[in-house]
Amino acid sequence: MKQLFIMAISIALCWGCAQKASEKNNKARVSANIEGLEDMEIFISYRQKGDRKTDTIQVRDGQFTWEAEMPEPQKVSIMFPNRYSGFFAEKGNIQISGKADALHKLDVTGSELQAEADKYYETLKDLTDRESVIFGQYRDAGDEEKRNLEKRLGDIRSEKRKRGKVYIEKHPESIFSLNLVSDRATMGAYEEIKPLYDLLDNSVLGSDMGKRLTERLEVLKRSAIGETILDFTQNDVEGNPVSYADFRGQYVFIDFWASWCGPCRAENPNVLKAYNEYKDKNFTVLGVSLDDDEARWKKAIEEDSLPWVQVSDLKGFDNVISGYYGIRGIPSTLLVDPEGKIIAKDLRGDELHQKLAEVLP
Known part of the structure; x- marks a missing residue:
């Protein structure tokens, strides 16, 4: 009996040692x-x-x-x-x-994964070198030249995405491939991320990072083209509740923005131009602000002369609507048709005017 007791203690101690060794490893x-x-x-x-x-x-x-x-x-x-x-x-x-x-x-x-990442980024060096040159030219460029530089930067980003896809196709079991998709999912659209997600092996999708990516994809699907817009309600600048149901039957450009967002404020004149051109053609804009300061929000609306309905819950990036759609960066936009279906996303600059000319009579 005594020997059995000693043996049991030894087994317990060994198990404890094994646990500590496992944790240390x-x-x-x-x-x-x-x-x-x-x-x-x-x-x-x-x-x-x-x-x-x-x-x-x-x-x-x-x-x-x-x-x-x-x-x-x-x-x-x-x-x-x-x-x-x-x-x-x-x-x-x-x-x-x-x-x-x-x-x-x-x-x-000392990190094999970092070594893999370094090797991959080296294959992009020709593109990053070209980006550096363009960034150096951008500050002193005129408006027309800036538009040309932005187009060139867009072409480089597109080429990077193509090379990333090729890498993922060749390395579907790599955690680094999983990270590439996860990074794209931070700001990307469902239509862009889902094909890349489908390339990944179940062995990496079963990891913690893979599970988070799966959850993120489910959120992104809510704003996929063809999905029905959430019938949300938030207060306007006067504190009155506004429901999206009030806008049914119109084309609605939902603009997620904030007073503190420089790119948002820079884009506001372009949105205003589109609003004035198409407001009599069954089109309107609905602003959803990610502000948390009511006074700054109202001041920005006045300064930028924004005539359309504005709503916010004044919770910043914890805004319920932006959270539902997984928005992590602004400006971000959704174009919704009269039936409440999402037909376009993240339209800015000339792309907004081109799309409106296409869908509005």
């Missing part, structure tokens, strides 16, 4: 040495057990260390006071080196 251990980096606090953001977590790390003499449970590889963010830097972490020992004046070029070793 799942840890990512990061050591960094960044030349010229001042003593400061930095923040490292990552996911643990499905939740976003941020650790505060102290830098001393350009060096810092960080450990975290990392059962699956993932992209980790380092927030320096004036710069963001990201790298792929996984269990094991990882070294980071570089210089404080080039935090966007940190060298990361």
